Amino acid sequence: MIVADKKPVEEIIEFVKDNKKILILGCNECVTVCEAGGKKEVGVLASTLRMYFLNQGKEAKIDEITLERQCDHEYLEEIRDVADEYDAIVSLACGVGVQFMAEKYHSVPIYPGVNTCFLGATEERGLWTERCQACGNCMLGITGGICPVSRCAKRILNGPCGGSSKGKCEINKDLDCAWQLIIDRLKALDRLDDYEKICPIKDWSTDRAGGPRKVVREDVQI
């Protein structure tokens, strides 16, 4: 899932401090799971803003809506009739949702309410860690299901580097060395021969080297 973190409220206040009608728009997908932009967080942010305006002696109407998704036209259409009523919309979706909103609703400013961080997993309640950088050319099949692109600090494809010590990365002793994980995994799978193979130089054109990317699937297009 896309993992996001809450934006500092001071930053959001700076966006909306001069507005009188504000919509806080949550998303029921990834940002709900990572507890940054779901219905609960919409409520918390709305209350915080109400308190801010109250303390400032200003009047402001803060509404709350949480959509199923903000990255699909059909769900964004649900606020078609009300969007223009607001001076500002704070979207708690990931960067995709914020941009899709801005593309759809031109007359009202859309502000991000979260910082979109990475593609990751919930390791435990309150702890999300990166697992994928969406490089567009997945190599997990040859690395035992552990991604050196997202999990090795140096993105080394033929690791480990000299900084691996006791299974930990040199940049942080709490961080597992991705290549130690890969070796351990391949060993457990009795596939250490794969580790001996030199990984070819990666094609980054599927990453960001070719500019913004798109996936076209003619077989599912209408």
Added chain:
Amino acid sequence: MDLKRKLETKDFAILAEIEPPKGSDIAAMVNNAAKVKEEVTAFVIPEMSNAVMRMSALGAAMVLEAKRMETVMQVCCRDRNRIALQADLLAASACGINNVMAVTGEDPSFGDHHQAAAVYDIDIDELLKTIQGLEKGKDMAGIELSGSPDFTVGSMVNSGLEGTDLDREIDAMKRKIDAGVRFFITPPLFDVSAIEPFMNKINTSGIHIIPTVVLLKSLGMARYMARNMKHVYIPDELVKRIQKAPDKVRECIRIAKESVSAVKKNGFSGAMISTIGWEDRLYDIIHGI
């Protein structure tokens, strides 16, 4: 006279683009430059233009500077992060390179290494501010330097844009001027009147506009540029002139020579001659201007 002084004294500067070699053999590059070193104020060394891998601008500029030929080293943000950019700027200064040009750089997909990852750790405005910072004796981390460079800084400006696009370009140009840019190189100019809308909109006080003069290599190239490069104006008469000429290359050289003269006559600070790989023809273009 060096470029900085030429610009200060409003003496017409002739810049000539010299592509570094695709390989380690510098003989052709050095020979081509040496043939015109008396006429050329400084050689502009592109930083892997069109994202085609070749010798770095720093390396090629060092080679020419070592042979007492002044250079303008281009720097772009595509291939290096802020650490490497600063390191190379310091190296350039230490090796006698006194002119740098900040350029955006084309995406790797334009070049011959399509699979390369682009860096773009910082953008061109930040690069220019970084250069200013280095000149003031501090790196991007705010750490004091032992010795600081003193560059004459240039950049590009797309003077061929129109309407709001041109307004935006001029806004960007102002930001670059604030960040220390003193000379701007324009896209190829084949008719001096084509740059007038741009010149009428800018304040040239304290800055220098240096149009590019491109050597057309063939009728096909002239036609292609006329049809496909919307920011470059090539008059139909020019294309017809090449078409009618019995020796088309000679005619193209004559056109380039005339363009440099026209740029000089119209009071520009200089001309930047680009031969796109035909550096051995530089002498024919420049000699006698």
